[in-house]
Amino acid sequence: MLFAVICNDKPGHLDLRMATRPPHVDWLNGLNAAGVLKIGGPFLDGDGKPCGSMLILKAETLEAAKAIAAEDPYAKAGLFATVEIRPYNWVFNNPEG
Template sequence: MLFIVSGRDKPNGLDARLAHRDAHRAHYNALGVDLILAGPYLDGAGEPIGSMIIMRAENQAAAEAFASADPYWTERVFAELSVSRWDWFMKRPEGLNS
């Protein structure tokens, strides 16, 4: 199953984000082929203000458990975190199984 993990930073959180960026990226890179895509949300000035990740997991509980272990969440960079099951039906890469 595919899931969208969406986290929004606390206000004025750029310094905290930068301090934990390497650990955050390592966390999601550990998914290997189950990491589909990822990138930051940007404000009007192009500064990161959150993150969006599409990942594969066995079920909702597994996706939530993995997302809640993200250093941006555990180190309180994110003000909010959501995990939603997702169906990629338009322009889905050939061979991508959900």
């Protein structure tokens, strides 16, 4: 099953995001290699700067998706003001569909 992980950064935390980016990208690369990460990237603010994240993850259950998301170095660093995880049905342009 797929899950959308929608994260909003705490205001004024761009420096923390940039400092934590290398381990975050390493973590995403590991998920990608394992076939868990389907889509990933940042949300952008009005100035084009990252202000949140969206991931589409493959997991067996909502609890499993939550456990995966909790391992994100951004989450561990306290970057996010909010995290929402919801089941997702990839209907259009799904290369596996």
